[in-house]
Amino acid sequence: MTRSVRRHIIVTGVIAIFALAGGFLLIPREDEYVAMLTRDGRYEEASRMLLSMRRAGDRRPQVLMQMLVLRIKLGDIPGALEAVEAVLAVQPGAPRAQEIMADLLLQSGQLDEYLRVTDRLVRSHPDTDRLSRLLALYRHHGRYDAELELLQTFAGSRYLSVPDYERLGALLSARGDWDDAKRWLRLVDRRAPAGETSARLRLLHVLLRSGRVEEAQRLAETWLTKWQNPYLAGRPIIRLAQAGAVRSAVALARVCAERMPEAALQVAGVLTESAHPEIARELLARWIDLVSEPSADAAITNLGVAQTVLSRRS
Amino acid sequence: MARELIEPFPDLAVTLDLHDADTLRPGVDPARSRALVEHLLALPQVTRPGKRAIGSRQARLDASYDSISNLTPLATASTPQVILTATGNELAYEAGGMPTDLFSLRDTISRTELPRRLKPYDINFHMRVGRERAALNILRRLLEDASSADLAPLPAETYADIVDGFFTAEITESGVSKWRIANRGQMQTVRFDNLGESAIDMQVSRGIIGHTRHGDALYVALDEAIEPVVIAVTDAPAPITSILDMALVDSRWRLRKLVRDASLATFEAEGYGPGDFTWRAPAGMACRVTARRGSDELWAGSVAADNDGRLAFTVPVSAATPLQIEIGACKP
Numbered sequence: 001m002t003r004s005v006r007r008h009i010i011v012t013g014v015i016a017i018f019a020l021a022g023g024f025l026l027i028p029r030e031d032e033y034v035a036m037l038t039r040d041g042r043y044e045e046a047s048r049m050l051l052s053m054r055r056a057g058d059r060r061p062q063v064l065m066q067m068l069v070l071r072i073k074l075g076d077i078p079g080a081l082e083a084v085e086a087v088l089a090v091q092p093g094a095p096r097a098q099e100i101m102a103d104l105l106l107q108s109g110q111l112d113e114y115l116r117v118t119d120r121l122v123r124s125h126p127d128t129d130r131l132s133r134l135l136a137l138y139r140h141h142g143r144y145d146a147e148l149e150l151l152q153t154f155a156g157s158r159y160l161s162v163p164d165y166e167r168l169g170a171l172l173s174a175r176g177d178w179d180d181a182k183r184w185l186r187l188v189d190r191r192a193p194a195g196e197t198s199a200r201l202r203l204l205h206v207l208l209r210s211g212r213v214e215e216a217q218r219l220a221e222t223w224l225t226k227w228q229n230p231y232l233a234g235r236p237i238i239r240l241a242q243a244g245a246v247r248s249a250v251a252l253a254r255v256c257a258e259r260m261p262e263a264a265l266q267v268a269g270v271l272t273e274s275a276h277p278e279i280a281r282e283l284l285a286r287w288i289d290l291v292s293e294p295s296a297d298a299a300i301t302n303l304g305v306a307q308t309v310l311s312r313r314s
Numbered sequence: 315m316a317r318e319l320i321e322p323f324p325d326l327a328v329t330l331d332l333h334d335a336d337t338l339r340p341g342v343d344p345a346r347s348r349a350l351v352e353h354l355l356a357l358p359q360v361t362r363p364g365k366r367a368i369g370s371r372q373a374r375l376d377a378s379y380d381s382i383s384n385l386t387p388l389a390t391a392s393t394p395q396v397i398l399t400a401t402g403n404e405l406a407y408e409a410g411g412m413p414t415d416l417f418s419l420r421d422t423i424s425r426t427e428l429p430r431r432l433k434p435y436d437i438n439f440h441m442r443v444g445r446e447r448a449a450l451n452i453l454r455r456l457l458e459d460a461s462s463a464d465l466a467p468l469p470a471e472t473y474a475d476i477v478d479g480f481f482t483a484e485i486t487e488s489g490v491s492k493w494r495i496a497n498r499g500q501m502q503t504v505r506f507d508n509l510g511e512s513a514i515d516m517q518v519s520r521g522i523i524g525h526t527r528h529g530d531a532l533y534v535a536l537d538e539a540i541e542p543v544v545i546a547v548t549d550a551p552a553p554i555t556s557i558l559d560m561a562l563v564d565s566r567w568r569l570r571k572l573v574r575d576a577s578l579a580t581f582e583a584e585g586y587g588p589g590d591f592t593w594r595a596p597a598g599m600a601c602r603v604t605a606r607r608g609s610d611e612l613w614a615g616s617v618a619a620d621n622d623g624r625l626a627f628t629v630p631v632s633a634a635t636p637l638q639i640e641i642g643a644c645k646p
Binding site for chain 1: 413421425449
């Protein structure tokens with residue numbers, strides 16, 4: 001055998017070895033094959049293959065996750081729940097798996113379990129939308145203890161919105177926890193848009209219940225200007241009067257006359273209708289001091305109100 | 315879709331609402347579509363809707379839509395009135411974003427049945443659902459559940475007639491614990507809530523085929539051949555001593571023209587699947603049951619009531635076309 005022939009045989013041999021190795025490498029691995037079957041919509045076959053891989057001891061998370069995906073694609077809820085539990089067994093707390101599990105529980109009508117899993121997920125992986133949805137569900141189902149506990153857990157974090165804080169304040173005030181209710185409702189007062197009224201009136205209530213009349217009066221004075229609404233302006237004055245803080249109510253009424261002279265007669269009407277003519281009188285007196293010549297339009301429009309106030313006075 | 319959701323369920327009524335445009339869509343072979351439609355319409359369980367318009371809206375009562383306000387009324391308030399399906403079709407479940415969302419339909423079906431029936435067991439879907447394997451499998455399982463459930467399958471046209479009857483029915487109190495129901499059309503079931511231990515007084519009532527308790531409610535089956543009917547309730551129902559006192563407990567087929575005399579009870583029946591019946595009868599009473607259509611005897615068998623007075627039997631013939639059933643030759 002010549003040297004060139006020998007070299008030729010060696011080169012051919014090397015090429016053959018590389019070709020074999022290349023061919024071997026090109027054979028799809030089992031999980032690649034599963035992916036191909038899934039892509040082609042052959043879910044049952046892919047599922048069977050994964051099952052045999054699992055039976056052979058393959059517990060890799062991606063295999064388990066692929067099994068879960070296939071069960072979902074096949075609309076097999078019990079199988080999907082089993083698969084997601086297997087995923088969570090090897091990757092406890094995996095957020096995506098927990099999310100899927102929650103969805104599956106919801107779809108199968110297991111509300112208690114859904115709330116439990118979602119609560120756990122929200123606490124481990126906070127997310128504004130998720131938290132908001134869970135809070136709404138607790139509220140919808142009358143689970144106020146769970147709602148309050150969750151709100152308290154996230155109070156002070158960036159995940160709660162202004163309405164969430166208002167709700168927290170409302171739940172706390174419903175339980176007579178005035179100190180904590182005050183704390184969160186004050187925060188709402190600082191953050192809420194100027195026209196927001198319900199949380200502020202609740203704060204007023206909480207402040208009065210905790211004996212903080214001066215603070216209530218001071219805050220109400222700032223709100224009057226922002227609200228510029230006779231009915232809403234009358235509410236804090238009435239609330240102060242109902243709480244026995246008549247002097248503060250009168251003071252607020254006078255402030256109202258000063259800051260909302262155009263609406264003073266209407267506010268007086270609101271007060272009179274609510275059985276507080278004496279405060280209405282103080283408001284009108286202050287208004288008369290300030291507006292020596294009320295416009296003819298305003299006088300005519302509010303003539304009826306003024307008459308009512310005067311008749312109550314007599 | 316047809317192979318998986320219609321053909322395997324001959325015991326369930328299927329209403330196929332097809333429009334010409336459905337077979338003339340781009341990408342659809344019209345000849346093949348027409349052949350499929352003809353094949354489906356030839357199946358005994360398949361009917362077309364009647365003249366009444368039937369529509370579907372989102373109607374859910376499940377863990378995600380947890381209020382009966384998410385169910386739809388029986389019909390629209392518009393003119394012409396459109397009868398609404400009891401549950402939403404697959405489109406009602408698309409917002410969830412998961413292929414398995416349709417599984418929630420099972421929740422709606424069970425929550426509208428107990429503690430009192432708000433809606434019938436209804437599964438409705440578009441043909442295109444067949445493109446989605448998950449939806450197809452979920453619907454197939456729901457249909458399997460329906461096949462084994464105690465239901466009286468009805469075509470959509472009959473359901474629309476029942477809804478019409480609901481709107482025209484006039485209920486008047488005609489005495490102490492006694493009501494007269496007139497102009498009810500095809501509405502043949504009345505539900506009593508919170509009736510406690512009281513029961514139907516079969517001696518005083520008129521036009522009643524039977525009654526049963528389910529969940530918190532008492533359901534009374536009326537005979538469509540009797541107009542008006544009278545339902546009386548008593549705290550001391552008379553014992554069942556003979557065939558004259560027999561009352562239906564449940565049935566898969568619809569019954570009408572029930573006549574009982576001292577030795578024979580006869581009625582007309584119509585429905586889908588096997589004729590499963592349970593009657594309340596004297597304990598231990600044995601009878602001969604015969605099913606006929608005209609002069610043809612289709613089936614006959616001997617049956618006996620158990621110690622609790624439940625006379626249960628199955629008539630194993632098709633009742634897609636009405637037939638007559640006799641219960642006679644009874645021995646105590």
